[in-house]
Amino acid sequence: MRSPATDTPWHMASRRLTAHRPAVAGLAVLAALALAVPAAPLLGGGVVADALSAGQGSLAFALLAGLIGGGAGVVWGTLAVALGQRAERAMMSLANRLMGLPLVLGVLLASGLAGRGLGLLAGMVALTAAPAVAVLTQGELRSLLRREFLTAAQASGLSGRAILRRHIAPNAALPLAAAAWTALPRALAAESFASLLGLGLPDGVPSWGGQLATAVRLGDPLAVAPPALLLALSLWSLCAIGDGLRAAAGGRP
Amino acid sequence: MSTPLLEAEALSIHTGRDILLDRLSFAVNPAEVLSITGAAGSGKTLLLRTLAGLPAPGAWIEGEVRAQGRRLLVTQDGALTPHLTLGAQFAELLAHHLGLDERAARQRAVAALEHLHVSAAARRLALYPHELSEPMRWRAVLALALAAEPTVLLADAPAASLDPTLRARLLDELAGWARETGAALVLSGRPEDGVTGPATRALNLDRGRLTESTPPTETAVNGEAPPPGPPILSVRELRVAFPLGRTWRGEDRWLTVVDGLSFGLAEGEILTLLGESGSGKSVLARAVLRLVPPAGGQVAWMARDLATAPPEAMRRARRDLQMLFPDPAAALDPGQTIGAQFDETLEALRPDIPAAGRARVIGDTLREVGLPDSVLTRFPATLAPLEAARAGLARALLPGPRLLVCDEPAATLSGVERETFLTLLLELRRTRRLSLLHATQDADTGLRLGHRALVLLSGRVVEEADCATLAADARHPYSRALIAAAEARRPALHGDPPSALRPPSGCPLRLRCPRARDYCAQAIPPLDEVSPGHRVACHYWDTNGSDAA
Structure with a gap:
């Protein structure tokens, strides 16, 4: 038997995360990128160093838009559950319908019509990620609210507020974090797609999509490879970590 | 005395470190229903798999299992293939075991389902497993086994998820089938799964050993008179x-x-x-x-x-x-x-x-x-x-x-x-x-x-x-x-x-x-x-x- 101190739910969740091998690989890749990208200007010139330094713009923007989108999605899903049955049905059917649309085209449309502003782009990219996060959030919360220990807490005389604070919030934290994480790869993909078409980040902000566009325009296959590979690698790591988080949140020991 | 259809002699299973089953010997005669009860983790599933000739990987088997004719195992969850209709599953199984063509398989499927009192059996063959209610799904699983005419049928915790009223009837019908056709039937389950009811012989599996089953000596009984009062x-x-x-x-x-x-x-x-x-x-x-x-x-x-x-x-x-x-x-x-x-x-x-x-x-x-x-x-x-x-x-x-x-x-x-x-x-x-x-x-x-x-x-x-x-x-x-x-x-x-x-x-x-x-x-x-x-x-x-x- 293990000692109780290592059997806390957080320990078990982290064990499940580290048992998920793609997630561990993804974390390693992402950590390496996080070190290499800021250090890229020190490496001097060359296609690889250029591609690495372009990651600054892409990753920072993905983080920003992903946080906004993930946060908005979590708020959306939580409000839907909190506001009662009718609101829930309306809000979730909107989210489901939006999820079915190619929202990335909205990013292009907005950039094309209103010019390439960082704020507008961040907002639109966040919007592409939010509905999927909202759907995940609502599902997680609904299944959490059905769990028996909440009924038991009610039988133990706890008020609704105490149950929310002590039982629902702590148990929702990890599943909702896992749901919100899915906004990061979506944001990165949407931004890269828009930048590839020249409708993404403003000129002067380096990004993988922008570099790819330049390389393709010049017809230089050697220059295409580094940003394309780095982009694919980051997308894969983000998705793998997302899967690992979901396994950590959902699994039973 | 007829020769047993299934016989285990000094059957032991170990992993090299732990002994999982310890020198089990028993025999099941034609038309006999044997029940094997035991707590969770006592080795029932392992035993049934071994009897069915599907030993678990990584386990050493000693002793001998002798069986005559076709052995069939109904697994614990009673799983059906999700993407095939019932009819297709009957056809596949019966073609494999009995070499029947599709029409003959269909007829036999309807007969087996009707044996287990499924109404409108012919129409049910067009259904997919997820379209069946839980009791109906279990009837289909067991009918599938009956239709293949095994001489030895092993059922691991059959219908354990059903209500006792439904389960008792289903197990009784299964036992009736064994008595009619002269097949050997082995039912396993936890003591409260009701498998001993239709059994002609009951064995109990406890820490890898088999004993003749006896009802628990210590049961909780309330002997007091009901207290009067408002x-x-x-x-x-x-x-x-x-x-x-x-x-x-x-x-x-x-x-x-x-x-x-x-x-x-x-x-x-x-x-x-x-x-x-x-x-x-x-x-x-x-x-x-x-x-x-x-x-x-x-x-x-x-x-x-x-x-x-x-x-x-x-x-x-x-x-x-x-x-x-x-x-x-x-x-x-x-x-x-x-x-x-x-x-x-x-x-x-x-x-x-x-x-x-x-x-x-x-x-x-x-x-x-x-x-x-x-x-x-x-x-x-x-x-x-x-x-x-x-x-x-x-x-x-x-x-x-x-x-x-x-x-x-x-x-x-x-x-x-x-x-x-x-x-x-x-x-x-x-x-x-x-x-x-x-x-x-x-x-x-x-x-x-x-x-x-x-x-x-x-x-x-x-x-x-x-x-x-x-x-x-x-x-x-x-x-x-x-x-x-x-x-x-x-x-x-x-x-x-x-x-x-x-x-x-x-x-x-x-x-x-x-x-x-x-x-x-x-x-x-x-x-x-x-x-x-x-x-x-x-x-x-x-x-x-x-x-x-």
């Missing part, structure tokens, strides 16, 4: 219904789960709520504690109506009314230690106990339920089933309740552990002078523990009597079926319970009832008094008919 809990015309949305005409649709139920519970009394799953017993138990909002009626605790009680009064009432949940581990927050949750319960329900005094109360209660203090620092996921059940009991006892509402309190426990826990529950009830409201689908446990019983069907009481009377002289066909199933006899009800969304007119049992006549469709039978304290809701309770079988 009711402390009284439930009047309680109704619980859930909204289902609207029809196209704009009328609200409701799913009525508890339909105008009334009863009283005296101090120190044990009242059993007996019924199949879906009969409303669990919802009733929760509605009494106001964990499910009632749609109408009254629940009065000490002459105070709980439905209209303000939060403060409700909290005072919760101190007296506590609950045991069917899955005690799931009723504990996975993110907090047991100690933190106990503390929280005491803090909410007993503000009169100072924070410094809580540890003493918790320690005393832990000793009462037989748990060490070290359990307080552990998390629910690390508890064994019996420990979790004890922890759930301790939490319910902490505030010093006077009524325990138990919803299948031993559902996660098996065999000896189950009896240990129920004995503890009875003992604590006596020392603490608790009243118990005990909801269960197992008539045996329910009638053994209780003073008085209510038999529930579709949210209504169909029979009410004291437990001794009910055990000896149940009048309602549904009560008789529940008791028969608990004794592993064949219940006389046929077919599956109707959907709660489309209940039949008149008597809710009439579609399954052996006594049903035309009049049953017209009126819901009222509760008639048969003898003092014994009431039955059946139009024909006095026609003591042929439904004893």
Whole structure:
């Protein structure tokens, strides 16, 4: 038997995360990128160093838009559950319908019509990620609210507020974090797609999509490879970590 | 004496480090039904797999298994291939085993399904597994096995997820098939899975060894006379219904789960709520504690109506009314230690106990339920089933309740552990002078523990009597079926319970009832008094008919 101190739910969740091998690989890749990208200007010139330094713009923007989108999605899903049955049905059917649309085209449309502003782009990219996060959030919360220990807490005389604070919030934290994480790869993909078409980040902000566009325009296959590979690698790591988080949140020991 | 169809001789299985099965020897003759019972993890599944010739990888097998003819194993979950229709699965299996073409396979499939009393069998062959109800899925799984005409059929915990009434009948039909065709049938399961009922020979698997099965020597029995006295809990015309949305005409649709139920519970009394799953017993138990909002009626605790009680009064009432949940581990927050949750319960329900005094109360209660203090620092996921059940009991006892509402309190426990826990529950009830409201689908446990019983069907009481009377002289066909199933006899009800969304007119049992006549469709039978304290809701309770079988 293990000692109780290592059997806390957080320990078990982290064990499940580290048992998920793609997630561990993804974390390693992402950590390496996080070190290499800021250090890229020190490496001097060359296609690889250029591609690495372009990651600054892409990753920072993905983080920003992903946080906004993930946060908005979590708020959306939580409000839907909190506001009662009718609101829930309306809000979730909107989210489901939006999820079915190619929202990335909205990013292009907005950039094309209103010019390439960082704020507008961040907002639109966040919007592409939010509905999927909202759907995940609502599902997680609904299944959490059905769990028996909440009924038991009610039988133990706890008020609704105490149950929310002590039982629902702590148990929702990890599943909702896992749901919100899915906004990061979506944001990165949407931004890269828009930048590839020249409708993404403003000129002067380096990004993988922008570099790819330049390389393709010049017809230089050697220059295409580094940003394309780095982009694919980051997308894969983000998705793998997302899967690992979901396994950590959902699994039973 | 005919030669056995299946024979194991000094069969041992070990992993190199642990001995899993230890020198088992037995034989199964034609037309014989052997049951192998054992607690969870005793090696039943491993044994059956080995007997079927599908040994687990990584295990060493010694000794010998001899079988004649075709062996077939029905696995524990009774899995069907999800993307194939039933007809296609029959065709595939029968083509493989018997080399039948599709038409012949179809005919045989229909015959096998009809043997297990599946109505409109030919039409069911077009269905996919997910379109079948759980009882129907089990009939299909077993029919699939019968159709392949095995000489040895091994079934691992067959139909364990079904209600006892349905399961007992299905197992009886399976045994009947074995006797008819001269096949050997091996059924395995936990002691409470009812596999011993149709068996001609019963063996018990305990820590890798086989013994002739004997009924457990120590069973929890309530020997006391029912205490007289006025009711402390009284439930009047309680109704619980859930909204289902609207029809196209704009009328609200409701799913009525508890339909105008009334009863009283005296101090120190044990009242059993007996019924199949879906009969409303669990919802009733929760509605009494106001964990499910009632749609109408009254629940009065000490002459105070709980439905209209303000939060403060409700909290005072919760101190007296506590609950045991069917899955005690799931009723504990996975993110907090047991100690933190106990503390929280005491803090909410007993503000009169100072924070410094809580540890003493918790320690005393832990000793009462037989748990060490070290359990307080552990998390629910690390508890064994019996420990979790004890922890759930301790939490319910902490505030010093006077009524325990138990919803299948031993559902996660098996065999000896189950009896240990129920004995503890009875003992604590006596020392603490608790009243118990005990909801269960197992008539045996329910009638053994209780003073008085209510038999529930579709949210209504169909029979009410004291437990001794009910055990000896149940009048309602549904009560008789529940008791028969608990004794592993064949219940006389046929077919599956109707959907709660489309209940039949008149008597809710009439579609399954052996006594049903035309009049049953017209009126819901009222509760008639048969003898003092014994009431039955059946139009024909006095026609003591042929439904004893």
